[in-house]
Amino acid sequence: MSVVKRTFxxxxxxxxxxxxxxxxxxxxAGMKTAVLTKVFPTRSHTVAAQGGVAASLGNSTEDNWHWxxxxxxxxxxxxxxxxxxxxxxxxxxxxxxxxxxxxxxFDRTDNGKIYQRPFGGHSQNYGQTPVSRSCAxxxxxxxxxxxxxxxxxxxxxxxxxxxxxxxxxxRDSEGNxxxxxxxxxxxxEICIFHCKATIFATGxxxxxxxxxxxxxxxxxxxxxxxARAGIPLEDMEFWQFHPTGVAGAGVLITEGVxxxxxxxxxxxxxxxxxxxxxxxxxxASRDVVSRAMTTEINEGRGCGPDxxxxxxxxxxxxxxxxxxxxxxxxxxxxxxxxxxxxxxxIPVVPTCHYQMGGIPTNYKGQVVVPKDGNPNAPVAxxxxxxxxxxxxxxxxxxxxxxxxxxxxxxxxxxxxxVVEDFxxxxxxxxxxxxxxxxxxxxxxxxxxSQTGGESVFDVGLEMRRTxxxxxxxxxxxxxxxxxxxxxxxxxxxxxxxEIKDKSKVWxxxxxxxxxxxxxxxxxxxxxxxxxxxxxxxxxxxxDDAPDTAEFPNGRNDAEWLKHxxxxxxxxxxxxxxxxxKPMNExxxxxxxxxxxx
Amino acid sequence: xxxxxxxxxxxxxxxxxxxxxxxxxxxxxxxxxxxxGQLVALEExxxxxxxxxxxxxxxxxxxxxxxxxxxxxxxRAP
Numbered sequence: 001m002s003v004v005k006r007t008f009x010x011x012x013x014x015x016x017x018x019x020x021x022x023x024x025x026x027x028x029a030g031m032k033t034a035v036l037t038k039v040f041p042t043r044s045h046t047v048a049a050q051g052g053v054a055a056s057l058g059n060s061t062e063d064n065w066h067w068x069x070x071x072x073x074x075x076x077x078x079x080x081x082x083x084x085x086x087x088x089x090x091x092x093x094x095x096x097x098x099x100x101x102x103x104x105x106f107d108r109t110d111n112g113k114i115y116q117r118p119f120g121g122h123s124q125n126y127g128q129t130p131v132s133r134s135c136a137x138x139x140x141x142x143x144x145x146x147x148x149x150x151x152x153x154x155x156x157x158x159x160x161x162x163x164x165x166x167x168x169x170x171r172d173s174e175g176n177x178x179x180x181x182x183x184x185x186x187x188x189e190i191c192i193f194h195c196k197a198t199i200f201a202t203g204x205x206x207x208x209x210x211x212x213x214x215x216x217x218x219x220x221x222x223x224x225x226x227a228r229a230g231i232p233l234e235d236m237e238f239w240q241f242h243p244t245g246v247a248g249a250g251v252l253i254t255e256g257v258x259x260x261x262x263x264x265x266x267x268x269x270x271x272x273x274x275x276x277x278x279x280x281x282x283x284a285s286r287d288v289v290s291r292a293m294t295t296e297i298n299e300g301r302g303c304g305p306d307x308x309x310x311x312x313x314x315x316x317x318x319x320x321x322x323x324x325x326x327x328x329x330x331x332x333x334x335x336x337x338x339x340x341x342x343x344x345x346i347p348v349v350p351t352c353h354y355q356m357g358g359i360p361t362n363y364k365g366q367v368v369v370p371k372d373g374n375p376n377a378p379v380a381x382x383x384x385x386x387x388x389x390x391x392x393x394x395x396x397x398x399x400x401x402x403x404x405x406x407x408x409x410x411x412x413x414x415x416x417x418v419v420e421d422f423x424x425x426x427x428x429x430x431x432x433x434x435x436x437x438x439x440x441x442x443x444x445x446x447x448x449s450q451t452g453g454e455s456v457f458d459v460g461l462e463m464r465r466t467x468x469x470x471x472x473x474x475x476x477x478x479x480x481x482x483x484x485x486x487x488x489x490x491x492x493x494x495x496x497x498e499i500k501d502k503s504k505v506w507x508x509x510x511x512x513x514x515x516x517x518x519x520x521x522x523x524x525x526x527x528x529x530x531x532x533x534x535x536x537x538x539x540x541x542x543d544d545a546p547d548t549a550e551f552p553n554g555r556n557d558a559e560w561l562k563h564x565x566x567x568x569x570x571x572x573x574x575x576x577x578x579x580x581k582p583m584n585e586x587x588x589x590x591x592x593x594x595x596x597x
Numbered sequence: 598x599x600x601x602x603x604x605x606x607x608x609x610x611x612x613x614x615x616x617x618x619x620x621x622x623x624x625x626x627x628x629x630x631x632x633x634g635q636l637v638a639l640e641e642x643x644x645x646x647x648x649x650x651x652x653x654x655x656x657x658x659x660x661x662x663x664x665x666x667x668x669x670x671x672x673r674a675p
Binding site: 038039042043044045046047048140143163185186212213214215216217249250251327328331332334335336338503505506507508511 | 601602603604606607608610611612613614615616617618619621646647648655656657673675
C-alpha cells in the first residue's frame with residue numbers, strides 16, 4: 001500500500017478541550033498545525049462535562065489558589081505532584097478569563113462577573129467550609145467550551161482532519177517522536193504526518209469497563225499508541241467510579257434520586273445500606289455506596305439471572321414526585337433499563353467515569369520517561385494533555401470541575417512549550433526512518449488477511465466484563481490475580497480478531513478492531529498496576545488494605561507513596577517518586593495527612 | 598443525491614453515551630431498512646449538536662418536522 005506523507009510543524013491528535021486549547025496556542029503563534037480527530041471537534045466527549053471548571057476567582061465567596069491547591073492535593077490522596085498542582089491552580093484564573101474573552105457564555109452574577117457555585121471537595125481555608133469555585137455555562141459547560149475554542153481555532157487557521165484516526169506513534173532509533181500514521185476514514189488511505197512536535201490529547205479509555213459513563217469514542221487511542229511505542233503509562237490503576245449507572249448501559253442515575261428517597265436493594269429485597277452505613281444509609285458517600293454494592297454482588301446477593309447488579313427502588317415514591325422532580329430519570333430508566341421506575345426498581349452497578357492515570361508528563365506538557373537515572377526525562381518532540389495525560393494533578397482521585405481545568409491549563413501549557421521550543425530552534429524535522437509506517441501497515445494487513453478469528457465485539461465484551469469483575473471499584477487480591485491472567489488471555493485473542501467487512505471506505509468494523517488494540521493496552525496496564533499496588537489510596541480500594549491505626553484508610557505511604565509506571569513490553573512495572581515539592585520555593589508543601597471529609 | 602451509508606453509520610458515534618446507546622440499537626435493527634428519504638432525514642438529524650439531538654430523542658423537545666419525527670420514533674422504540 002502506498003503511503004502519502006504530509007509535513008506540518010506540529011500534529012495534535014484529538015480535538016476535545018485539551019487538543020483545541022493546545023492547537024490554538026500553536027496556530028496563533030504561526031505554526032503550521034494539523035489536528036486529527038475521529039469525530040467533528042464539537043462532538044468530542046468534552047461535551048458531556050456539565051459541572052463546570054474550577055478557578056479561585058472569588059466572585060461569590062472569598063477564595064485563593066492556595067486553598068484550591070490544598071483541596072486538589074488532598075483529593076488526590078497525596079499521589080498528585082505538587083509542582084503540577086500548584087501550576088494548575090495558579091493558572092486557573094488566567095485560562096478561565098481567557099475563555100471568557102473567546103466568547104464562552106459563562107453564567108453571570110447580578111454585577112456581571114462569572115457566577116460560581118459550590119462543588120464537592122472544594123473548600124475555603126484548607127478544608128474548613130465549602131467554597132463557590134466552579135464556573136459553569138448552565139449545564140452545557142463542556143459543550144460551550146468546545147464551541148468557543150473551535151471558533152477561535154478556525155480564525156487562527158488550524159487545519160482540521162476530521163474523521164481521521166491516528167494509528168501509531170512514529171519514533172526514530174533514538175526514541176525521538178516524529179509524528180503519527182493515520183487512517184482517513186473516507187478513503188481508507190494511510191498517511192504519515194511528519195512533524196517537529198506531536199501532541200496527544202485523545203481523552204480517556206473508559207470503554208475498557210463493561211459499565212462506563214464514557215461515550216463509545218473513548219477508546220484510549222493515544223494511551224494505547226504511546227504504550228505500543230514503548231512509553232510507560234503512569235498510575236493506570238486509578239479510575240473514578242460513580243455508584244449508580246444503569247446496569248448494562250452505564251448511563252448515570254444522579255445522586256438526586258437517592259436524595260429524593262431512592263433505596264438500594266439486593267437480590268432478596270433487603271435495604272443493604274443499613275448494614276454498611278447505619279446513619280446515612282443510601283446517602284453515604286460515593287465510595288462507601290459503591291463498595292457496599294460490590295460486596296453484595298460478590299457475595300452472591302445481587303439481582304438478575306447472573307446476580308450481577310443491585311436495584312435502585314423509587315416505587316414507594318408518589319408518581320407525581322417522580323415525574324416532577326426526576327423527569328430525566330424516568331426517561332433514562334425507560335430507555336436504558338427497559339423499566340418504568342414508577343412500577344419497577346432500576347438495575348444499577350458502580351460505573352467507570354474517569355481515568356486519573358495516563359501518559360506521563362510534567363507540568364509543561366512534555367512527555368517524560370525514566371532515562372539515565374532521571375525519572376522524568378522529556379521525550380524529544382512528544383507532548384500530551386488532558387485525560388490521556390498524567391501530569392499528575394489528580395493523583396489517586398480527581399475532584400469534580402478539575403478535569404475541565406486540567407485540559408485548559410495543560411492544553412495551553414503543552415502548546416506554549418511547543419511554541420517556545422519551536423521559536424528557540426530546539427525542534428527540528430528529523431529524518432523519517434524508512435519503516436515509519438510498517439507497524440500500522442502490518443496491523444491493517446493482518447486484519448485484511450485474518451480468517452477464522454473471533455469477532456471484535458466478542459473479544460471486547462470479554463475484556464469489559466473481566467475488567468468490571470476483577471478490577472472494579474472495590475478490589476480483592478485473588479480476583480485481581482485471576483484477572484491479570486484472564487486479561488493476558490484476552491490480549492492474545494485480540495491479536496487474531498477477524499472482521500468480515502474488508503472494505504476500505506467508511507469501514508466502522510475496521511475502526512473498532514483498531515480501537516480494541518488501544519483498549520487492550522489500557523486494560524492490561526490497569527489490572528497489572530492494580531494487582532501490584534498492595535494498599536488502598538483514593539479510588540484504588542483493596543479489601544486486604546482496610547482502614548487501621550497504622551494505615552489510615554488503608555494507605556501505606558512508607559511503601560506506596562510512589563507513581564506506578566507500566567511498560568507494555570512484558571507487562572513490566574517500574575515506580576518513580578511523587579513530587580511533594582511545589583513549583584516555587586515560597587509555596588508551602590501540603591504535608592501528608594489522612595484524607596477525611 | 599447519493600448518501601454514503603457508511604459515513605452516516607460512523608456519524609452515529611456521538612459525544613454522549615445516551616445517544617451512542619440509542620443509535621447502536623437503531624443501527625442494528627432499523628438502519629438497513631431505511632429508504633432514501635429516511636436517510637436524508639437521518640443525515641439532517643445527525644447534524645444537530647448532541648444536547649439538542651438528545652432533547653429531541655428523549656422527547657423533551659418536539660421533532661422539527663414529520664420526516665424527522667418518523668426517524669425519532671424508530672430511535673425511541675424499545
